[in-house]
Amino acid sequence: MRCTHCGANIPDDQMVCPECGAEVQIVPDYNPLEDVIAREVKGSVEGATRPMQTDDIRRYRRDSLTQNVNSTRVLSQSEMDRIREKRRKGRKSSPEAEELRRNSRQKQQAQDRDESMRHRQGTDEIRRQRQGTDPAVKRQNTADLKSQRQQKRLEAAKRKRRRLLIALFCVIVFIGVVIFVAYQNSYTGMMQKGYRALQNNNYNAAEEYFQRAIIKDDSRPEAYTGWAEVYIDQDDLESAEDVFLDVIETQPTNAQLYQAAIDFYIDTEQQDKISALLNDCEDSSVLSAVSDYVSAAPEFKPEAGTYNEVQEITILSDTGGTIYYTTDGTDPTAETGTEYTEPILLQNEGEFEIRAIAVNANGIPSVVSSATYTIEFPIANAPAVTPSTGQYTEPTQITITVPDGYTAYYTMDGSTPDPSSSTTYQYSGPVDMPADTQTIFNAILVNNNNGKATDVTTRNYITTE
Known part of the structure; x- marks a missing residue:
């Protein structure tokens, strides 16, 4: 082996370098098993643990024999004592060499202690890693475990939320289908179908849809209006009017139906029939609801009759408005009648029929009222x-x-x-x-x-x- 200080070759039986006098450093034998264990423990911490196999340990031992041929040889204590004794006998000791050896031994002992301490620390580290008692590793493991659990909870919540959304979507689709079917067969659905058929001039289908809507709710006026429009489009105003008159006869207290009939008369420019319709109404709540269209028929003073002197005829209306009259027996209108502004003077003998109407602020004419007056002056005796x-x-x-x-x-x-x-x-x-x-x-x-x-x-x- 070679000296780590000067690089000179050191015989196997010597503990001191013959060139520089440095003592040979004795290090623990390399144990590949410990590397395997350390790697396995580290892999388990990182989530990539691979079980150790006997064959792996044998392979490492076998490889270490071939790979560490020139490594520092580890001597047993008896061999070290024998070599040291041989050196002491074969060499003369000198104070410098003795001091050098002592320093070398002290240095070696310190290094041995450090190495032993590191070895123990490494062993404890491996043991802690094995047992999971290392604080940093334990904290890391705990953090990783919490993170994994949190991730699992988030994924579970996402799956649950996804399932809920799918279930909610299915419920909404089902409810939508139910509502659509119900709507198609509802009053409003029938009305829309009726008007679509009316736009396509399919009068029979339109009439059928409106009648089906009436069956579902015969108190609402929209279906009667649609039914009347079927006849209006065919220029049959009489049949359209009968639609309203017939239902009002069966529901004389339904103000909405009266309003629908009034709207029909206005749309078809038959305002003169509105007062006739309302004159037959005996329900005060209905008359109150359509009060804007009420136009009271005029009254005459004095009353109709026979008089033997000149008469002044006064015409009044409870609902106000403008009064128009005629004296030739024809029905007055706003265009053909004379506007009443002062009493009518009957100063000649004869029979006079006065007819009058009152037109309210909304342009609705009242029914025609009339009065007949006969003027007969008395005949004096012969002079x-x-x-x-x-x-x-x-x-x-x-x-x-x-x-x-x-x-x-x-x-x-x-x-x-x-x-x-x-x-x-x-x-x-x-x-x-x-x-x-x-x-x-x-x-x-x-x-x-x-x-x-x-x-x-x-x-x-x-x-x-």
């Missing part, structure tokens, strides 16, 4: 004429008494007075009686209002001198 019939010898004047509202007419040739005749005179004051002749004097009164004439008053005058 009083003075002097009476007789023979007169002195000039005399003839006088006719004329009441208010009348005009007197007379003739002096015996004919009946006629205001349109040239032989008839209008009385304006006393008339001179003709002299030396016989005169037939006839007189009448004519009513200034109706032109009716009274009976004739006749006087026969004879004058002589």
Whole structure:
């Protein structure tokens, strides 16, 4: 072997270098088993432990015999004592050599102690690693174990969450299918199918869908509106109107149906029928719900009847609005009627029929109301004429008494007075009686209002001198 200091060859039986005098360092024999054990322990800590096999140990021992031929040989204690004794006998001791050997022994002993300590520490390290008692390793193992457990918990939570999401998705899909099926067969679903059929001009299918919706809920107005639109699209407004009138007859307290019917009349420009519909309603809650469309029919004062004098007719409406009327017996409208602004004066004899409507603020006309008035002025008696019939010898004047509202007419040739005749005179004051002749004097009164004439008053005058 060679000296580690100067590199000189040292005989096998010597413990000191013959060149530099350095003592041969004795080191523990290399044990490959310990390397194997250390690697196995380290592998177990890193999660890659591989069990030790007997064949591996034998192979390491066999390899060590061939690989460490030139390594420092380890001597037993008896061999070391024998060699040292031989050296002491074969060599002369000197103080320097003795001091050198002593220092070498002390140094060797210190190195042996250090090596033994390291060996024990390595052995304890291996033992702790085997038993898992090394604090750092134990902490690392504990941390790794916690990390593994945490990872497993996270993975388990992910799997659980994934399963829950899948289950929730399935439940949502199932509920969606149920809702879709239920919706398709619901009132709203039937309505949508009906309108789709109506858009495609499939009137029979549309009518069937709307009727099926009515079966599901006959109190809602939408299905009746859709059914009516089937007829409206075919220009059959009468049948469309019957849809509402028939159901209102069976549900007279359903305000929604009344509103739907009103909307139908407005959309088809038949506002004049709204008041007729509401006039037949006796439910106050319905009338309150559709109060914006109520237009009360006008009332007349004085009431209809026969009167013998001029009359002023007043027209009123409880719901206000604008009043239109006619006096020729026709139904008034906002376009054809006369707007009522002041009382109507009936100053001629005859029969008069007044018809009127009231149009409220929303443009809804009321039903037509009417009143008939008959004006018959009384006929006065035949006029009083003075002097009476007789023979007169002195000039005399003839006088006719004329009441208010009348005009007197007379003739002096015996004919009946006629205001349109040239032989008839209008009385304006006393008339001179003709002299030396016989005169037939006839007189009448004519009513200034109706032109009716009274009976004739006749006087026969004879004058002589």
